[in-house]
Amino acid sequence: MTRVAIIGAGPSGLAQLRAFQSAKEKGADIPEIVCFEKQSNWGGLWNYTWRTGLDEYGEPVHCSMYRYLWSNGPKEGLEFADYSFEEHFGKPIASYPPRAVLFDYIEGRVKKAGVRDMIRFNSPVRHVTYDDEEGVFRVTVKDHEKDEEYTEDFDYVIVASGHFSTPNVPDFEGLDAFNGRVLHAHDFRDALEFKDKDILIIGTSYSAEDIGSQCWKYGCKSVTVSHRTAPMGYKWPDNWEEVPLLQKVEKNTATFKDGSQKHVDAIILCTGYLHHFPFMAEDLKLKTNNRLYPVNLYNGVVWEYNPKLMYLGMQDQWYTFNMFDAQAWYARDVVMGRIDLPSQEEMHADIDHWREVEDNLEDDYAAIRFQGDYTMRLMALTDYPDFDVSESNEAFFQWKKHKKENIMTFRNHGYKSALTGTMAPEHHTPWKDALDDSLESYLQTES
Amino acid sequence: MTRVAIIGAGPSGLAQLRAFQSAKEKGADIPEIVCFEKQSNWGGLWNYTWRTGLDEYGEPVHCSMYRYLWSNGPKEGLEFADYSFEEHFGKPIASYPPRAVLFDYIEGRVKKAGVRDMIRFNSPVRHVTYDDEEGVFRVTVKDHEKDEEYTEDFDYVIVASGHFSTPNVPDFEGLDAFNGRVLHAHDFRDALEFKDKDILIIGTSYSAEDIGSQCWKYGCKSVTVSHRTAPMGYKWPDNWEEVPLLQKVEKNTATFKDGSQKHVDAIILCTGYLHHFPFMAEDLKLKTNNRLYPVNLYNGVVWEYNPKLMYLGMQDQWYTFNMFDAQAWYARDVVMGRIDLPSQEEMHADIDHWREVEDNLEDDYAAIRFQGDYTMRLMALTDYPDFDVSESNEAFFQWKKHKKENIMTFRNHGYKSALTGTMAPEHHTPWKDALDDSLESYLQTES
Numbered sequence: 001m002t003r004v005a006i007i008g009a010g011p012s013g014l015a016q017l018r019a020f021q022s023a024k025e026k027g028a029d030i031p032e033i034v035c036f037e038k039q040s041n042w043g044g045l046w047n048y049t050w051r052t053g054l055d056e057y058g059e060p061v062h063c064s065m066y067r068y069l070w071s072n073g074p075k076e077g078l079e080f081a082d083y084s085f086e087e088h089f090g091k092p093i094a095s096y097p098p099r100a101v102l103f104d105y106i107e108g109r110v111k112k113a114g115v116r117d118m119i120r121f122n123s124p125v126r127h128v129t130y131d132d133e134e135g136v137f138r139v140t141v142k143d144h145e146k147d148e149e150y151t152e153d154f155d156y157v158i159v160a161s162g163h164f165s166t167p168n169v170p171d172f173e174g175l176d177a178f179n180g181r182v183l184h185a186h187d188f189r190d191a192l193e194f195k196d197k198d199i200l201i202i203g204t205s206y207s208a209e210d211i212g213s214q215c216w217k218y219g220c221k222s223v224t225v226s227h228r229t230a231p232m233g234y235k236w237p238d239n240w241e242e243v244p245l246l247q248k249v250e251k252n253t254a255t256f257k258d259g260s261q262k263h264v265d266a267i268i269l270c271t272g273y274l275h276h277f278p279f280m281a282e283d284l285k286l287k288t289n290n291r292l293y294p295v296n297l298y299n300g301v302v303w304e305y306n307p308k309l310m311y312l313g314m315q316d317q318w319y320t321f322n323m324f325d326a327q328a329w330y331a332r333d334v335v336m337g338r339i340d341l342p343s344q345e346e347m348h349a350d351i352d353h354w355r356e357v358e359d360n361l362e363d364d365y366a367a368i369r370f371q372g373d374y375t376m377r378l379m380a381l382t383d384y385p386d387f388d389v390s391e392s393n394e395a396f397f398q399w400k401k402h403k404k405e406n407i408m409t410f411r412n413h414g415y416k417s418a419l420t421g422t423m424a425p426e427h428h429t430p431w432k433d434a435l436d437d438s439l440e441s442y443l444q445t446e447s
Numbered sequence: 448m449t450r451v452a453i454i455g456a457g458p459s460g461l462a463q464l465r466a467f468q469s470a471k472e473k474g475a476d477i478p479e480i481v482c483f484e485k486q487s488n489w490g491g492l493w494n495y496t497w498r499t500g501l502d503e504y505g506e507p508v509h510c511s512m513y514r515y516l517w518s519n520g521p522k523e524g525l526e527f528a529d530y531s532f533e534e535h536f537g538k539p540i541a542s543y544p545p546r547a548v549l550f551d552y553i554e555g556r557v558k559k560a561g562v563r564d565m566i567r568f569n570s571p572v573r574h575v576t577y578d579d580e581e582g583v584f585r586v587t588v589k590d591h592e593k594d595e596e597y598t599e600d601f602d603y604v605i606v607a608s609g610h611f612s613t614p615n616v617p618d619f620e621g622l623d624a625f626n627g628r629v630l631h632a633h634d635f636r637d638a639l640e641f642k643d644k645d646i647l648i649i650g651t652s653y654s655a656e657d658i659g660s661q662c663w664k665y666g667c668k669s670v671t672v673s674h675r676t677a678p679m680g681y682k683w684p685d686n687w688e689e690v691p692l693l694q695k696v697e698k699n700t701a702t703f704k705d706g707s708q709k710h711v712d713a714i715i716l717c718t719g720y721l722h723h724f725p726f727m728a729e730d731l732k733l734k735t736n737n738r739l740y741p742v743n744l745y746n747g748v749v750w751e752y753n754p755k756l757m758y759l760g761m762q763d764q765w766y767t768f769n770m771f772d773a774q775a776w777y778a779r780d781v782v783m784g785r786i787d788l789p790s791q792e793e794m795h796a797d798i799d800h801w802r803e804v805e806d807n808l809e810d811d812y813a814a815i816r817f818q819g820d821y822t823m824r825l826m827a828l829t830d831y832p833d834f835d836v837s838e839s840n841e842a843f844f845q846w847k848k849h850k851k852e853n854i855m856t857f858r859n860h861g862y863k864s865a866l867t868g869t870m871a872p873e874h875h876t877p878w879k880d881a882l883d884d885s886l887e888s889y890l891q892t893e894s
Contacts, residue, residue: 050622053500053508053634058613058723060501067624126725127574142725149729166505175497177514179639181628187500192626193713266640276505278573278589282596 002031004335005139005154007128007279009037009119010044011106011321012160012313015328017115019384022082023332026383031155031335036141038062038124042110044162046103052187057144059124062165064186064273068218068437070098072210076395076415076424078321081385083109084419089443094427095395096411098437106321121145128157129281130306137308156335159277160312160324163290166276169269172202173248178267180252185211185270191218198263200254201225202246203270204232211268213408216240217432224254224262234407275314284309290316292371293358298347299378301327302334307341310334318368318396319375322387326378333382368396391418408432449478451782452586452601454575454726456484456566457491458553458768459607459760462775464562466831469529470779473830478602478782483588485509485571489557491609493550499634504591506571509612511633511720515665515884517545519657523842523862523871525768528832530556531866536890541874542842543858545884553768568592575604576728577753584755603782606724607759607771610737613723616716619649620695625714627699632658632717638665645710647701648672649693650717651679658715660855663687664879671701671709681854722761731756737763739818740805745794746825748774749781754788757781765815765843769834770822776829786828815843838865855879 004020006013013035024030039062041047049055049063071078074095079085086092088108093101110116120141126149127140136153143150167184175182185207191214199220201208204227212223222239225232231242244257254264275294277285284306288294294314296304303309310331313324333339341347354374361367372389379386395415402410411431414424427434428444451467453460460482471477486509488494496502496510518525521542526532533539535555540548557563567588573596574587583600590597614631622629632654638661646667648655651674659670669686672679678689691704701711722741724732731753735741741761743751750756757778760771780786788794801821808814819836826833842862849857858878861871874881875891 048623050625050629051616052629053631054614054616056616056618058507058721058725060505060507147734167501169498169501169503171503176495178497179637181640182497182499182636184500189629190626193628274505278505287594 002156002335003152003154004031004033004156004158005125005128005137005152006033006035006158006160007125008044008159008161009035009039009042009121010046010160010162012162012324012328013037013044013158014042014106014110014115015321015324016158016160016312016331017118018082018110018113019325019328019332021113021115022329022383023336028336033118034152034154035119036123036125036139037119037121038161040121042116042119042121043103043106045164046099046106048099048103050189052189057122059144060166062162064164064167065099066188066211066214067190068098068214068435069210070411070431070437071096071102072206073318073320074395074399074413074415074424075102076417077319077392077399079387079392079417079419080109080321080325081379081387081419082325083112084417086417086420086422091445092422092425093443095414095424096427096431098439098442100437100439101442104439125279127151127279127281128284130284130309156308156310157284158310158312158331159280159286159314161277163275163314164273166274167269168272168274170202170271172246174250175267177251178249180264180266182267183269185268186273188268191215191220194266195219196221197265198222199224200246200262200264200267201270202267203227203272204230205270205272207272208232208270209234209407211270212240216408218435224264226254226256234403237408286311286314288314291358292316292361292367292374293351293354295355296351298341298351299330300374301331301378302341302347304344304347304351307334307347315371318371319392322392323371323375323378326375326382326384329382329384330378339381364400365397368393388418391416449603449782450599450601451478451480451603451605452572452575452584452599453480453482453605453607454572455491455606455608456482456486456489456568457493457607457609459609459771459775460484460491460605461489461553461557461562462768462771463605463607463759463778464565465529465557465560466772466775466779468560468562469830470783475783480565481599481601482566483570483572483586484566484568485608487568489563489566489568490550490553492611493546493553495546495550497636499636504569504571506591507613509609511611511614512546513635513658513661514637515545515661515882516657517858517878517884518543518549519653520765520767521842521846521860521862521871522549523864524766524839524846526834526839526864526866527556527768527772528826528834528866529772530559531864533864533867533869538892539869539872540890542861542871543874543878545886545889547884547886548889551886572726574598574726574728575731577731577756603755603757604731605757605759605778606727606733606761608724610722610761611720613721614716615719615721617649617718619693621697622714624698625696627711627713629714630716632715633720635715638662638667641713642666643668644712645669645671647693647709647711647714648717649714650674650719651677652717652719654719655679655717656681656854658717659687663855665882671711673701673703681850684855733758733761735761738805739763739808739814739821740798740801742802743798745788745798746777747821748778748825749788749794751791751794751798754781754794762818764818766818766822766839769839770818770825773822773825773829773831776831777825780829811847812844815840835865838863 122144140151167186569591587598614633673693
């Protein structure tokens with residue numbers, strides 16, 4: 001029987017499990033599926049832990065999640081096409097759910113699908129190689145519950161381990177003698193640690209914007225954001241400043257490229273993440289920066305040099321859960337022989353084509369459309385339920401407009417679901433005043 | 448030619464390089480040696496970095512070192528028998544050197560020996576297996592400089608990667624909602640982060656004692672140390688308290704097993720380390736707790752099931768650098784055929800014998816003598832220079848007495864070198880007032 005290994009049980013890996021299960025539900029014979037998950041529960045990044053660095057088994061902590069996180073994009077941009085928010089919660093909810101609400105939603109679909117027994121938890125994959133002679137992948141796995149390592153053969157491997165877990169951590173002069181905490185966003189957990197502190201953030205990514213906003217919301221004294229190329233340029237609160245790149249720190253004084261200086265108590269490096277697959281043999285390893293169309297992946301999924309290997313969710317992302325779904329349904333149909341792949345040369349040329357298109361995208365709006373179109377193309381190849389991508393694009397466009405209007409109030413807006421057509425209700429409390437991020441609080445209809 | 452892989456270039460790995468180089472110096476033909484080091488420099492734990500969690504290549508950070516660390520035991524207990532402190536510094540120095548001074552000393556010997564070109568830096572070992580048919584080890588290594596993985600064969604493997612780098616991190620109720628930083632000692636870097644804070648330390652190990660003392664020295668508001676079995680029982684300062692095991696935290700309130708409560712701003716888990724060798728195949732992997740005589744290692748070094756595999760420094764440690772030396776000289780002589788090993792059954796029986804002796808040791812004084820005797824037995828088997836172990840034992844006994852007298856002044860004492868017979872001078876400034884931990888400051892003759 002064909003055997004498929006899925007690495008990771010986060011949104012991408014779970015999408016893959018759901019894809020196979022949905023085929024089975026419709027009467028198809030599906031392969032044997034084994035999903036290896038390093039953590040003790042599913043949900044990937046949405047599975048919060050207080051741990052940082054290494055976990056109870058000495059494994060790098062996967063979690064980059066922090067307390068009080070609310071979605072930084074509208075839920076209307078990520079809704080599963082086969083499982084609406086309304087179906088899960090039994091009523092319309094507001095557009096920027098906190099972590100616990102999104103975790104509940106992700107879990108709801110896979111609980112309903114009944115795929116949990118396909119997952120081996122506490123099971124990091126150590127080593128994946130391909131045996132050319134036998135035409136199989138050798139997958140070596142650590143079972144932490146039994147404290148044993150074992151190797152099994154698989155016909156297909158689908159890597160769904162994410163790319164927001166291994167921090168990219170640059171050095172700056174003086175960090176080795178800084179009198180306070182230096183951390184990467186990956187290790188950020190509770191904004192209250194920084195109450196009444198002057199914090200310095202390096203970077204202009206979503207992490208920078210959101211962790212700064214969190215610290216501001218929970219009472220830090222000031223936020224200074226240092227950029228390499230350009231400031232984010234939002235209308236920030238009075239105690240928030242954007243400055244050029246950090247040049248050095250001496251004790252608690254930071255000096256920037258323009259010579260300006262600032263007292264800082266803590267430094268948070270919001271400097272992005274690495275695509276990191278230490279468990280993949282060199283000839284199977286995706287090596288890419290964070291972009292919409294990574295190298296070597298046909299249709300953004302299939303490893304061109306060995307199409308029995310696939311990667312999910314390795315793109316820079318506007319679209320997330322629903323794009324992972326489209327990829328997972330596509331990967332499933334490749335495995336099940338429902339989709340024929342062209343020659344390696346043709347795949348390579350196709351990848352090159354789309355990378356060139358990406359390179360010529362004018363702005364973020366074009367990038368959103370590009371990824372929406374990509375998702376649509378994939379959806380058209382499988383039985384993943386269609387949804388109105390232009391409506392989701394629209395939610396993203398509105399989101400960007402609302403952020404520009406006011407970066408501290410954009411989460412108070414609501415958008416229209418591309419699935420149900422329902423307009424999201426306003427949340428009962430403005431984001432900046434809603435200090436309780438629990439599911440119970442968020443789902444209250446009245447404040 | 449015989450090929451030997453050494454994993455790690457910390458005190459143990461460097462001892463191994465020095466052992467081979469010293470044989471060569473005396474005219475022997477030595478095997479080809481390759482030392483793989485994950486970090487970009489040698490020194491192991493003594494190579495300080497501000498980094499925590501994962502490093503610039505996504506590798507777990509090896510460093511558990513923190514700023515302002517002074518040796519917590521007398522240097523007279525760890526002096527290299529072939530390279531005295533007096534030879535290195537050109538004069539007698541005080542007994543509890545800060546990190547930079549010890550790093551300089553460690554580096555001095557290997558610089559003089561000229562062994563650096565045997566080391567491949569930025570090269571974590573990914574996978575070690577043994578090929579029974581060919582009788583060689585397959586060692587797979589990541590070269591981060593070239594971003595390539597490669598595999599080479601070796602006749603011997605010597606694991607010297609340490610066991611104070613992978614934290615043992617237990618969970619406690621409420622940590623996931625604690626309003627402040629929770630960290631393991633492994634991630635502790637600068638005590639000034641905790642100035643004016645109420646800190647809670649879990650554990651009674653050296654880390655607990657020393658990190659608490661550091662935080663006290665650098666101005667934390669209070670230290671609370673929570674123990675599982677028994678308090679450390681030193682005469683602590685007024686703002687230092689020992690309490691039973693932590694039961695739970697709610698927001699910033701910690702509750703202990705006796706029902707007492709305390710406000711805490713940060714929680715530091717000083718809960719020890721794991722022997723962790725994810726890169727070793729299951730049948731080659733040492734699995735032990737932290738004890739004086741680990742399982743499966745003949746003479747504390749030789750893997751009984753395959754004597755071409757050796758482990759250095761895997762003991763719980765009173766003795767350190769000089770014990771690693773004795774082990775490295777012994778391992779060298781096993782590799783070079785100067786020492787014959789008994790049968791596996793005899794090795795196993797011998798290991799069992801010493802483990803039983805260990806199990807019946809009465810107290811710390813007996814444990815120190817046990818490890819001193821072990822080191823002497825090894826030394827007698829090789830040409831490692833003899834030193835007067837009873838003198839080193841004596842330094843440890845005095846040290847324990849001085850700690851008991853006053854835990855905040857013990858580092859002001861000096862001891863006699865077992866090598867040179869010189870009595871260490873007093874340091875120019877009492878430890879608690881010496882805030883500058885630089886090499887320059889420490890070596891000043893007058894304050």
